[in-house]
Amino acid sequence: MSEKLNIALVAPLVTPIGPPFLGGAQVLLHDLALGLAGRSHNVTLFAANGSRLADKNGQTPPNLRIEEVTVKSGELAPADFQSMGENFDAGAFFRQGELFLQSFLKINAAGSFDIAHAHAFDWPAYALGPLSQTPVVHTIHLPSVDPHINAILATTYRETGRSRAVTVSEACARTYAEDFPFDRVIYNGIDTAEIPFGPGGEGFLLFAGRMAPEKGPDLAIEIARQSGRKLLLAGGIYDQRFFDEKIKPVVNADPNLDYLGPLDRKALHELMGRAEGVLFPSRWEEPFGLVLAESLAAGTPVVSWQRGAAPEIVTDGQTGFLVPFMDIAAAAEAAGKLGQLDRQECRRQVETRFGLEKMLDDYIDYYREVIA
Amino acid sequence: MSEKLNIALVAPLVTPIGPPFLGGAQVLLHDLALGLAGRSHNVTLFAANGSRLADKNGQTPPNLRIEEVTVKSGELAPADFQSMGENFDAGAFFRQGELFLQSFLKINAAGSFDIAHAHAFDWPAYALGPLSQTPVVHTIHLPSVDPHINAILATTYRETGRSRAVTVSEACARTYAEDFPFDRVIYNGIDTAEIPFGPGGEGFLLFAGRMAPEKGPDLAIEIARQSGRKLLLAGGIYDQRFFDEKIKPVVNADPNLDYLGPLDRKALHELMGRAEGVLFPSRWEEPFGLVLAESLAAGTPVVSWQRGAAPEIVTDGQTGFLVPFMDIAAAAEAAGKLGQLDRQECRRQVETRFGLEKMLDDYIDYYREVIA
Numbered sequence: 214m215s216e217k218l219n220i221a222l223v224a225p226l227v228t229p230i231g232p233p234f235l236g237g238a239q240v241l242l243h244d245l246a247l248g249l250a251g252r253s254h255n256v257t258l259f260a261a262n263g264s265r266l267a268d269k270n271g272q273t274p275p276n277l278r279i280e281e282v283t284v285k286s287g288e289l290a291p292a293d294f295q296s297m298g299e300n301f302d303a304g305a306f307f308r309q310g311e312l313f314l315q316s317f318l319k320i321n322a323a324g325s326f327d328i329a330h331a332h333a334f335d336w337p338a339y340a341l342g343p344l345s346q347t348p349v350v351h352t353i354h355l356p357s358v359d360p361h362i363n364a365i366l367a368t369t370y371r372e373t374g375r376s377r378a379v380t381v382s383e384a385c386a387r388t389y390a391e392d393f394p395f396d397r398v399i400y401n402g403i404d405t406a407e408i409p410f411g412p413g414g415e416g417f418l419l420f421a422g423r424m425a426p427e428k429g430p431d432l433a434i435e436i437a438r439q440s441g442r443k444l445l446l447a448g449g450i451y452d453q454r455f456f457d458e459k460i461k462p463v464v465n466a467d468p469n470l471d472y473l474g475p476l477d478r479k480a481l482h483e484l485m486g487r488a489e490g491v492l493f494p495s496r497w498e499e500p501f502g503l504v505l506a507e508s509l510a511a512g513t514p515v516v517s518w519q520r521g522a523a524p525e526i527v528t529d530g531q532t533g534f535l536v537p538f539m540d541i542a543a544a545a546e547a548a549g550k551l552g553q554l555d556r557q558e559c560r561r562q563v564e565t566r567f568g569l570e571k572m573l574d575d576y577i578d579y580y581r582e583v584i585a
Numbered sequence: 586m587s588e589k590l591n592i593a594l595v596a597p598l599v600t601p602i603g604p605p606f607l608g609g610a611q612v613l614l615h616d617l618a619l620g621l622a623g624r625s626h627n628v629t630l631f632a633a634n635g636s637r638l639a640d641k642n643g644q645t646p647p648n649l650r651i652e653e654v655t656v657k658s659g660e661l662a663p664a665d666f667q668s669m670g671e672n673f674d675a676g677a678f679f680r681q682g683e684l685f686l687q688s689f690l691k692i693n694a695a696g697s698f699d700i701a702h703a704h705a706f707d708w709p710a711y712a713l714g715p716l717s718q719t720p721v722v723h724t725i726h727l728p729s730v731d732p733h734i735n736a737i738l739a740t741t742y743r744e745t746g747r748s749r750a751v752t753v754s755e756a757c758a759r760t761y762a763e764d765f766p767f768d769r770v771i772y773n774g775i776d777t778a779e780i781p782f783g784p785g786g787e788g789f790l791l792f793a794g795r796m797a798p799e800k801g802p803d804l805a806i807e808i809a810r811q812s813g814r815k816l817l818l819a820g821g822i823y824d825q826r827f828f829d830e831k832i833k834p835v836v837n838a839d840p841n842l843d844y845l846g847p848l849d850r851k852a853l854h855e856l857m858g859r860a861e862g863v864l865f866p867s868r869w870e871e872p873f874g875l876v877l878a879e880s881l882a883a884g885t886p887v888v889s890w891q892r893g894a895a896p897e898i899v900t901d902g903q904t905g906f907l908v909p910f911m912d913i914a915a916a917a918e919a920a921g922k923l924g925q926l927d928r929q930e931c932r933r934q935v936e937t938r939f940g941l942e943k944m945l946d947d948y949i950d951y952y953r954e955v956i957a
């Protein structure tokens with residue numbers, strides 16, 4: 214194996230990879246592909262037709278190639294991890310199986326890849342990987358929600374001594390612990406050079422996330438009110454009825470609340486840097502929580518629950534406060550103390566533990582271990 | 586590759602392999618395993634726990650090993666090829682996926698198998714095979730009934746230039762022709778040494794098969810009546826209501842009809858040898874039709890439809906008569922002429938074209954071609 218690896222990245226196929234991103238897995242894949250190419254590895258991304266990866270100059274590096282997988286419109290549906298099993302879509306399932314088999318056969322036939330790294334939360338991708346001659350590893354971006362996925366990874370672990378999968382936090386790994394251990398936890402890395410350090414000091418709090426119940430913008434409003442602070446809310450409307458009933462009337466009636474709509478990442482990061490603190494009162498167990506890391510990178514401490522991956526990202530009392538799940542009063546009290554925390558320390562911790570370069574180091578180290 | 590091959594046979598997992606057999610695939614697998622071992626190849630059969638393979642002396646040859654796959658009672662259901670898609674059983678589907686992955690990983694980890702030959706009509710088996718380092722080939726024992734199976738085999742053919750599958754007749758192959766070509770057609774072979782040549786001459790006709798509408802015992806009765814011949818019916822009752830309504834009262838009322846119940850193969854073959862002819866009026870397109878070959882081996886010509894694999898097994902006017910589908914009058918007329926045919930020629934054609942040794946030759950030749 215030469216110093217430079219030939220890496221196949223295999224994307225989820227439900228949408229093309231490129232902005233606007235569907236979720237964290239797509240963002241990670243974008244940053245990983247460009248980061249690996251930036252380190253002179255050869256990267257081929259197997260992804261749905263229409264995928265576009267561009268660096269800061271709007272260019273696709275010459276050593277980053279996209280192998281388009283032709284997906285017809287509406288043929289595949291996003292993993293619906295709240296109704297898995299009940300609304301099983303056989304057409305989409307089998308079609309994904311065909312497309313993943315096609316990609317893995319192309320990777321094997323090429324004979325030139327050192328490793329394939331897949332990111333799809335789909336049973337066929339996990340079932341097909343272990344038999345591939347080119348080693349296949351997976352990043353799992355969602356907590357345990359599908360017993361069939363757990364069972365096929367458990368089979369892989371039992372027969373090979375490896376799950377051939379990593380996940381994005383210890384908290385996410387624990388949700389699978391009854392079935393199998395992950396090979397490693399590798400935290401998502403963020404490109405801190407892209408996020409300016411901000412001075413804070415403008416006294417307002419910020420909620421950044423989808424307008425949907427699971428992200429808890431209504432809880433953020435309650436926390437801000439009890440702490441007597443102004444709150445800005447940024448994020449797209451994913452659940453219109455929830456927004457119309459729980460957010461819009463409350464925001465309209467209170468001059469201390471302001472809804473800004475969806476912001477591009479540059480504007481969001483700049484706003485984060487001006488906030489006194491970011492509230493992250495998610496109702497579900499976040500497997501990572503990109504907003505937490507981005508906020509800290511901007512120098513802004515956070516308030517979140519003692520739940521999901523938050524305790525791995527936030528150092529309680531240093532870079533934010535973690536309070537018991539759904540304890541609004543405790544969150545409000547903590548929000549009042551955010552101004553006392555050291556913003557430079559927030560930035561420093563993210564750079565050390567969640568920097569993009571660290572993630573690239575970790576993945577390359579893992580690739581070499583699997584290939585060895 | 587040495588002269589002696591190390592062969593992994595992978596069975597359907599819905600039942601153990603051993604008498605009484607569920608269907609033709611299980612019979613074929615039994616004869617193939619013992620036949621290959623008889624030629625001194627090393628055979629390992631991956632099959633459900635409880636599988637037992639014994640030769641004519643009731644012994645399992647030392648070079649035939651069974652690797653039991655633990656299947657819990659009721660966990661898997663037989664392929665229901667009449668309602669595929671409508672009654673999708675997710676639990677059984679994913680469980681089969683895990684068990685096939687387990688078997689293929691064991692085969693790969695062993696590092697000693699030259700080839701794996703699978704017989705399961707299950708999507709996961711077809712999806713997993715092409716990525717295996719140990720080459721995997723399939724025998725498909727059923728006509729085209731599942732578009733997802735066709736699609737995954739088509740993907741394999743498109744990416745590798747091979748379907749890595751054979752089937753048991755040209756007729757069965759034609760049902761898949763729109764999607765992919767088979768690597769080969771290999772006819773089922775029967776052990777003619779086990780079937781005594783019979784003199785015929787007792788003037789009666791015989792129907793052998795399950796008492797179920799698709800096999801057409803009611804049509805056999807109609808044909809026999811119109812030809813004015815006595816008819817014996819042998820076979821288990823698979824559809825009790827059909828038997829009670831369409832067969833039992835008719836047989837009870839007609840002294841020229843007799844239902845013998847299920848017979849063991851030895852008794853059946855002896856009875857075939859005494860019959861003037863065997864009627865095979867199947868309502869579905871038989872992918873092979875074991876009864877046709879067995880009857881000819883016993884020296885007894887047949888009447889069947891110009892349909893399914895029958896024209897490949899029966900030489901019209903020499904070893905039987907093929908008449909248009911559902912033309913009862915033509916079948917009855919043909920039945921009257923069966924006594925004119927040469928019983929030695931029936932035996933000779935089966936020995937030449939459908940003997941067990943020929944099938945073993947064909948499979949070993951195919952294995953060597955795939956391995957090469």
